[in-house]
Amino acid sequence: MKIALIGIIAGMISGLFSSGGGLILVPVFTYLLKLEEKEARATSLFCMVFMVIVTAIVYQQNNFIHWSLGIKCAIGGIVGGFIGGKLLNKLPDKYLQIAFIVFLLYAGINNLLR
Helix, strand or coil: CHHHHHHHHHHHHHHHHCCCHHHHHHHHHHHHCCCCHHHHHHHHHHHHHHHHHHHHHHHHHCCCCCHHHHHHHHHHHHHHHHHHHHHHHHCCHHHHHHHHHHHHHHHHHHHHCC
């Protein structure tokens, strides 16, 4: 039940902000569920696939998707996802944690300054 509740919260954040599932899932998986850093990231991505599909269906029903832009970006995302997945195997967990924190700080400050 606890894990389903975590999924609900991550899904709501993903649906509301069009991202963020991983921002919730990775820390929860590492600190509360005690997964290794790389396992947490991989499991988070697996969970997000389903959240993203459902959210995209809802967004499409409201005609919010710009298809040509989305397809072009998705192609780049496939390449980037492949590269990122390969890098995940090579980088120590400490560097992943630091990069994640820097990214969160950047995103937070960027949103505050808008």
